[in-house]
Amino acid sequence: MTGELSPIDKAKFVAAKRSVDYVEDGMRVGLGTGSTAAWMVRCLGEMVRNDGLRIKGVPTSTRTAELAREVGIEVISLDEAKWLDVTIDGADEFDGNLNLIKGGGGALLQEKIVATASDQMIVIADVGKEVESLGSFPLPVEVIPFGWQTTKSLVEELLISMDVLGRDTTLRMNGERPFITDEGNYIIDLHLGRIGNPHQLSMAMNQMPGVVENGLFLDICDVVILGFGDGRVETRDINEGTVEEDRLDFVETDNLFTDMND
Numbered sequence: 315m316t317g318e319l320s321p322i323d324k325a326k327f328v329a330a331k332r333s334v335d336y337v338e339d340g341m342r343v344g345l346g347t348g349s350t351a352a353w354m355v356r357c358l359g360e361m362v363r364n365d366g367l368r369i370k371g372v373p374t375s376t377r378t379a380e381l382a383r384e385v386g387i388e389v390i391s392l393d394e395a396k397w398l399d400v401t402i403d404g405a406d407e408f409d410g411n412l413n414l415i416k417g418g419g420g421a422l423l424q425e426k427i428v429a430t431a432s433d434q435m436i437v438i439a440d441v442g443k444e445v446e447s448l449g450s451f452p453l454p455v456e457v458i459p460f461g462w463q464t465t466k467s468l469v470e471e472l473l474i475s476m477d478v479l480g481r482d483t484t485l486r487m488n489g490e491r492p493f494i495t496d497e498g499n500y501i502i503d504l505h506l507g508r509i510g511n512p513h514q515l516s517m518a519m520n521q522m523p524g525v526v527e528n529g530l531f532l533d534i535c536d537v538v539i540l541g542f543g544d545g546r547v548e549t550r551d552i553n554e555g556t557v558e559e560d561r562l563d564f565v566e567t568d569n570l571f572t573d574m575n576d
């Protein structure tokens with residue numbers, strides 16, 4: 315199965331594979347959303363089934379909850395867990411300060427709540443996610459459906475008042491209908507190009523009525539594990555800087571990939 319992976323999927327896989335080294339027996343683990351996080355959930359499931367690892371997982375979306383249960387991870391709610399030892403999640407972009415844009419998969423609200431309620435947030439990413447400054451990836455903003463067009467106009471006015479480079483905003487669609495988040499909200503994507511002051515933007519955005527949360531994850535991430543298509547992984551630690559790592563071998567395990575072939 316791994317032989318068929320594209321370089322980008324190999325990069326995601328090796329980052330995910332390395333990230334589960336941070337998970338220890340008895341931990342409460344936040345489980346992120348997206349294709350990279352799905353590899354991590356599969357790796358953890360394999361450790362639960364094969365090595366007897368005992369963890370409780372708090373998923374950040376309904377699709378991650380389904381996958382976690384499928385691979386044998388005990389799933390609990392954040393309210394049951396109260397606080398987490400570690401959260402492992404993907405990202406759409408990260409910069410040199412390990413600040414992130416997330417929400418490409420539409421799960422930013424639960425992802426931010428879960429990451430914030432964790433002792434440590436580890437981000438797993440392929441090398442294409444590294445940027446000098448955030449903003450090339452459209453910034454998702456979750457808004458309540460009531461009056462969303464007014465909220466969208468107010469967001470555009472805010473961008474003008476803040477002199478943000480790009481001001482194009484689009485309602486995220488799922489075919490003909492608006493994309494609906496797990497909380498029943500809409501997402502407005504902001505095509506900004508470059509975000510000069512992410513802290514200021516994030517704070518101003520979240521003060522707007524109708525806005526529930528935005529996809530800027532600032533000062534939350536502790537470690538980024540970066541995967542490369544040739545199997546190399548590099549760890550960026552907010553305290554220790556870059557830690558070079560070796561190449562990881564791709565491990566052919568029926569267990570890991572069984573349900574992908576169904």
Ligand SMILES: O=C(CO)[C@H](O)[C@H](O)COP(=O)(O)O
Nearest residue numbers: 348349350404417418419421
């Ligand atoms: O924020 C997210 C979902 O809301 C994802 O972590 C982000 O979109 C990265 O996804 P992928 O690992 O599939 O590239």
